């Protein structure tokens with residue numbers, strides 16, 4: 001199955017209601033253009049991270065991954081299946097930094113980059129609160145009406161401080177930090193190798209949304225390396241406004257403000273949950289894990305997806321729930337084709353704050369299943385392809401404990417895909433498929449809300465809104481909602 005790619009006519013958003021149609025149809029995708037993110041700025045008080053590159057040279061270790069100055073690639077130029085020229089290992093010399101920025105359209109050789117987008121995670125306990133600040137300061141995570149946007153950062157500060165103790169406990173329980181950076185770097189290396197094996201040498205970059213290496217820094221590296229064509233590959237199988245949508249919006253803001261980048265042909269793979277390689281790889285993991293139970297056919301396959309607030313799906317048109325359900329259906333079909341006919345269910349985990357999230361909730365379903373007499377359960381994390389705090393702590397510790405307490409006797413968990421060969425090979429195919437459709441990013445700057453601007457109405461809303469927001473936010477219920485998972 002083909003990857004769904006948009007050739008980068010990026011979302012034109014009309015806040016406050018971020019309307020997202022099917023992201024596979026780029027004309028229906030709308031986003032918010034009101035944020036101003038400077039491409040070179042550091043966020044939070046933690047200083048700039050360094051962009052990390054898995055290069056198309058032989059230097060793949062992390063220390064040498066940071067490129068500065070001239071950069072040499074191999075002796076031969078190769079053509080990909082669509083006739084484009086690439087550097088192969090060794091010979092092509094990438095001009096060093098500091099020279100005039102050349103427009104990609106005038107460049108003589110093709111230098112292809114693949115940009116992996118991911119969430120990022122705190123590397124130490126000290127990073128937890130600033131990481132949470134970056135997360136909650138994202139208007140795609142806390143979606144305030146436009147008129148209250150000025151409250152975004154103060155709210156983020158408050159919520160991150162309230163939430164930090166609980167998050168720190170979680171990160172402490174999994175070794176003191178998130179494994180996400182290391183796993184994503186490993187996936188980048190594996191993808192680079194898989195593409196090279198398919199005669200397509202590329203540079204693979206990692207850009208995180210909330211922690212190092214920040215998207216802004218990685219994009220600067222891409223520019224320094226004079227990449228001429230880019231495939232953007234979010235490491236989220238399903239599209240959500242809060243994940244892929246948010247990362248793409250940051251990219252859009254950076255690219256729009258830069259002459260070189262705005263002319264670079266880019267292809268974005270918005271979701272890939274329906275790809276055969278991914279579905280088969282997930283089915284392989286489930287099949288293997290089922291074999292560890294004494295009576296595999298009696299095991300309930302329990303898909304647990306990261307939740308999003310209901311309003312994302314029902315008001316903002318986030319396709320996340322539909323894509324998740326279709327994804328589960330495809331995995332189950334694949335299992336059926338292998339004569340695996342187990343019962344299955346889907347629930348949503350990791351809710352934060354005082355609003356309604358997608359239901360059913362994982363913790364509630366686990367208790368119900370235990371009460372109904374289910375004895376064996378296999379948990380399958382399905383919204384993310386790396387181990388992270390919500391697999392290692394929430395599922396493996398909290399939910400396992402809850403399930404065993406509720407009467408479930410045999411517990412298993414499918415590992416995240418990580419660097420599974422069949423999965424990475426399929427991602428490489430996805431990159432190859434979308435490369436020919438890369439086109440320069442174009443955005444419209446028209447914003448109807450801005451043209452309807454009414455200063456008096458705005459001041460009134462801002463005055464009463466601020467009072468209301470602070471009263472609500474400082475209520476004990478609200479504080480509890482952010483400290484714990486639920487009200």
Ligand SMILES: C=CC1=C(C)c2cc3[nH]c(cc4nc(cc5[nH]c(cc1n2)c(C)c5CCC(=O)O)C(CCC(=O)O)=C4C)c(C)c3C=C
Nearest residue numbers: 121122141167178180240242243306308352383384388389
């Ligand atoms: C598809 C995956 C994810 C969606 C959708 C998503 C939405 C979402 N998340 C929060 C709040 C938090 N997320 C946190 C960590 C976290 N989230 C994801 C993935 C999705 N989030 C991952 C992979 C991680 C873990 C990163 C790591 O360090 O390993 C956290 C921090 C941890 C905690 O305190 O629980 C918060 C907070 C919201 C509000 C949201 C949708 C609006």
Ligand SMILES: [Fe+2]
Nearest residue numbers: 119306307350
């Ligand atoms: Fe999350």
